[in-house]
Amino acid sequence: xxxxxxxxxxxxxxxxxxxxxxxxxxxxxxxxxxxxxxxxxxxxxxxxxxxxxxxxxxxxxxxxxxxxxxxxxxxxxxxxxxxxxxxxxxxxxxxxxxxxxxxxxxxxxxxxxxxxxxxxxxxxxxxxxxxxxxxxxxxxxxxxxxxxxxxxxxxxxxxxxxxxxxxxxxxxxxxxxxxxxxxxxxxxxxxxxxxxxxxxxxxxxxxxxxxxxxxxxxxxxxxxxxxxxxxxxxxxxxxxxxxxxxxxxxxxxxxxxxxxxxxxxxxxxxxxxxxxxxxxxxxxxxxxxxxxxxxxxxxxxxxxxxxx
Amino acid sequence: xxxxxxxxxxxxxxxxxxxxxxxxxxxxxxxxxxxxxxxxxxxxxxxxxxxxxxxxxxxxxxxxxxxxxxxxxxxxxxxxxxxxxxxxxxxxxxxxxxxxxxxxxxxxxxxxxxxxxxxxxxxxxxxxxxxxxxxxxxxxxxxxxxxxxxxxxxxxxxxxxxxxxxxxxxxxxxxxxxxxxxxxxxxxxxxxxxxxxxxxxxxxxxxxxxxxxxxxxxxxxxxxxxxxxxxxxxxxxxxxxxxxxxxxxxxxxxxxxxxxxxxxxxxxxxxxxxxxxxxxxxxxxxxxxxxxxxxxxxxxxxxxxxxx
Amino acid sequence: xxxxxxxxxxxxxxxxxxxxxxxxxxxxxxxxxxxxxxxxxxxxxxxxxxxxxxxxxxxxxxxxxxxxxxxxxxxxxxxxxxxxxxxxxxxxxxxxxxxxxxxxxxxxxxxxxxxxxxxxxxxxxxxxxxxxxxxxxxxxxxxxxxxxxxxxxxxxxxxxxxxxxxxx
Numbered sequence: 001x002x003x004x005x006x007x008x009x010x011x012x013x014x015x016x017x018x019x020x021x022x023x024x025x026x027x028x029x030x031x032x033x034x035x036x037x038x039x040x041x042x043x044x045x046x047x048x049x050x051x052x053x054x055x056x057x058x059x060x061x062x063x064x065x066x067x068x069x070x071x072x073x074x075x076x077x078x079x080x081x082x083x084x085x086x087x088x089x090x091x092x093x094x095x096x097x098x099x100x101x102x103x104x105x106x107x108x109x110x111x112x113x114x115x116x117x118x119x120x121x122x123x124x125x126x127x128x129x130x131x132x133x134x135x136x137x138x139x140x141x142x143x144x145x146x147x148x149x150x151x152x153x154x155x156x157x158x159x160x161x162x163x164x165x166x167x168x169x170x171x172x173x174x175x176x177x178x179x180x181x182x183x184x185x186x187x188x189x190x191x192x193x194x195x196x197x198x199x200x201x202x203x204x205x206x207x208x209x210x211x212x213x214x215x216x217x218x219x220x221x222x223x224x225x226x227x228x229x230x231x232x233x234x235x236x237x238x239x240x241x242x243x244x245x246x247x248x249x250x251x252x253x254x255x256x257x258x259x260x261x262x263x264x265x266x267x268x269x270x271x272x273x274x275x276x277x278x279x280x281x282x283x284x285x286x287x288x289x290x291x292x293x294x295x296x297x298x299x300x301x302x303x304x305x306x307x308x
Numbered sequence: 309x310x311x312x313x314x315x316x317x318x319x320x321x322x323x324x325x326x327x328x329x330x331x332x333x334x335x336x337x338x339x340x341x342x343x344x345x346x347x348x349x350x351x352x353x354x355x356x357x358x359x360x361x362x363x364x365x366x367x368x369x370x371x372x373x374x375x376x377x378x379x380x381x382x383x384x385x386x387x388x389x390x391x392x393x394x395x396x397x398x399x400x401x402x403x404x405x406x407x408x409x410x411x412x413x414x415x416x417x418x419x420x421x422x423x424x425x426x427x428x429x430x431x432x433x434x435x436x437x438x439x440x441x442x443x444x445x446x447x448x449x450x451x452x453x454x455x456x457x458x459x460x461x462x463x464x465x466x467x468x469x470x471x472x473x474x475x476x477x478x479x480x481x482x483x484x485x486x487x488x489x490x491x492x493x494x495x496x497x498x499x500x501x502x503x504x505x506x507x508x509x510x511x512x513x514x515x516x517x518x519x520x521x522x523x524x525x526x527x528x529x530x531x532x533x534x535x536x537x538x539x540x541x542x543x544x545x546x547x548x549x550x551x552x553x554x555x556x557x558x559x560x561x562x563x564x565x566x567x568x569x570x571x572x573x574x575x576x577x578x579x580x581x582x583x584x585x586x587x588x589x590x591x592x593x594x595x596x597x598x599x600x601x602x603x604x605x606x607x608x609x610x611x612x613x614x615x616x
Numbered sequence: 617x618x619x620x621x622x623x624x625x626x627x628x629x630x631x632x633x634x635x636x637x638x639x640x641x642x643x644x645x646x647x648x649x650x651x652x653x654x655x656x657x658x659x660x661x662x663x664x665x666x667x668x669x670x671x672x673x674x675x676x677x678x679x680x681x682x683x684x685x686x687x688x689x690x691x692x693x694x695x696x697x698x699x700x701x702x703x704x705x706x707x708x709x710x711x712x713x714x715x716x717x718x719x720x721x722x723x724x725x726x727x728x729x730x731x732x733x734x735x736x737x738x739x740x741x742x743x744x745x746x747x748x749x750x751x752x753x754x755x756x757x758x759x760x761x762x763x764x765x766x767x768x769x770x771x772x773x774x775x776x777x778x779x780x781x782x783x784x
Contacts, residue, residue: 021664066652068652070658081756082652084651441735466717471724498631549631600627601628601631
């Protein structure tokens with residue numbers, strides 16, 4: 001049996017009349033976990049001659065415990081049976097559901113907060129169905145994604161996803177005392193899901209672009225003092241996406257600030273950066289974001305140390 | 309087709325008469341990989357009116373190549389068909405087969421040298437059957453253990469093993485050009501397999517024992533100058549094996565030698581080691597081996613630095 | 617009559633007994649930790665009601681050691697415990713790995729004894745057939761049965777170890 005923590009538990013234990021080894025009226029006793037043996041509330045005969053003992057445990061404060069039914073025999077106590085008691089709480093609604101589309105594995109990975117401990121085996125399922133703009137329409141069910149044990153994330157493989165279309169996605173939690181659902185997300189796996197019912201919406205996980213100094217030995221490049229020639233290209237798996245990038249650079253000086261250059265193209269073979277006179281060495285980083293369609297900034301590329 | 313590297317290859321290409329798009333007598337050509345097109349050795353009519361071209365490549369020196377059959381058409385060459393040619397060698401006999409019994413995973417892990425590259429898809433199978441003392445008797449086949457791709461080891465799970473009985477084990481290699489077998493091992497998974505037909509035989513993988521200094525605060529231990537109190541116990545999964553151990557110690561001095569104390573019991577609560585006057589700090593290590601039954605020494609326990 | 621028991625057979629058998637004892641202890645500890653069933657003496661009545669048998673090693677006692685009969689009793693006892701351990705299958709997912717390994721170790725030790733009896737020409741012509749096993753109909757019965765079978769096996773192994781030590 002599974003009850004709410006602190007609720008009462010009623011149990012009964014019956015000895016059939018033909019249990020020859022016992023004396024006529026055995027005194028049935030109870031033991032909870034390692035606590036001392038205790039008599040039942042009531043012991044009586046049943047019509048078929050069996051002896052039945054009934055006990056009520058007013059408040060079960062173990063989340064898991066064994067209740068034994070015993071009888072005295074040859075100056076020892078003999079266990080007749082054992083019941084496993086479990087107590088806990090119904091699951092709270094999972095929260096903070098967020099998803100990321102990984103272009104390398106082509107899978108949509110969602111994660112969530114499971115909510116407070118229920119003390120009971122609780123299953124979580126990431127459920128979803130196909131929809132249209134605004135997510136009012138309920139299309140076909142997509143697969144029920146079962147997370148690994150004790151994991152609060154699940155990955156929906158590419159073949160179940162309809163890219164560039166909206167889908168409704170949520171988490172369902174269930175145990176023996178009840179079930180609950182997270183708020184629903186309306187998302188386009190490739191998008192930031194403008195019509196999202198709640199935030200934060202999913203987004204495509206962009207890795208940083210590849211920033212590098214142009215080979216100064218390159219004859220076509222005339223080297224101006226205080227200038228640098230750069231080239232970059234986007235992260236390969238995201239090349240099909242229109243992107244714009246942002247460059248930041250900072251002289252290697254104590255407490256120097258970053259200077260930002262925005263709205264740069266997603267790739268270029270030759271980009272000249274000048275007026276770099278404050279220090280012998282500069283650190284440069286680049287990041288990109290899906291342009292004209294919603295997206296999240298990639299993280300900054302690893303710092304590039306260069307001498308103008 | 310698969311041939312020995314360097315062997316000749318004979319190919320034919322046939323154009324049925326009702327291939328209307330082509331002129332009456334198309335000149336069939338051949339192309340090997342990226343080499344220039346070449347005519348066949350012979351081109352003739354077949355009784356049914358088809359045109360057949362035959363070519364012999366005297367020595368196929370590609371381990372993998374495509375042979376194209378083409379015809380000229382509208383001042384281009386049209387590919388009619390393509391055959392994949394593969395060449396390599398039959399597998400040599402796998403060698404250096406050795407096995408180790410892992411007491412923690414309860415599996416017998418065998419490894420071998422696959423032999424020279426065959427350039428062809430070659431499968432390796434670890435085969436074995438049950439036997440008796442001396443391995444002359446052939447009992448039931450144990451499972452065919454298939455190693456992961458490009459791995460030269462395989463693990464036989466406990467449930468397929470008959471411990472303390474001999475089994476015959478070997479590796480079979482096979483590809484399209486032939487098959488070969490390693491020499492056979494006669495082993496008892498728990499033993500060094502005295503009746504081994506070849507060496508090195510398997511052995512139980514013994515992890516080092518747990519060596520530790522006795523807690524000097526311990527009242528019963530009276531501390532003599534230049535002495536140390538030690539205690540050790542065998543690696544837990546091997547506790548059921550009768551073992552003897554060997555202690556080595558060395559003063560922390562440049563070029564100091566190890567001193568060895570042999571035939572020690574497999575576990576002791578109190579062992580006094582004295583005459584340690586050469587240096588303030590000594591390094592001690594212990595290793596054990598199955599006693600009275602064949603076995604391999606465990607590796608030395610991690611060095612213990614102690615002040616006598 | 618004393619049998620020419622090879623020393624390696626005796627040493628290997630002793631090691632196998634200790635291996636099974638270690639595994640058996642592990643299972644007993646797991647039954648206690650997981651199900652609070654820690655006292656076999658509280659399950660005697662339960663054992664009677666289900667008819668869980670004990671294997672005899674009367675011919676292996678140091679006072680009346682008869683080698684051939686002792687080997688035969690050792691084999692049939694191991695064979696019985698193999699059956700009992702098999703009847704406990706499905707005890708629980710936590711205990712199944714230990715129970716499976718224990719069953720394999722007992723099975724392998726029974727084979728060691730049988731093959732030695734065959735080599736000495738004292739093996740019965742026909743392999744023993746398993747007697748009817750108790751039927752465990754509830755999770756509790758499998759767990760309580762597990763406690764009883766492993767505690768009976770532990771004392772069986774204790775006697776076997778003494779006898780083999782005596783012979784080695």
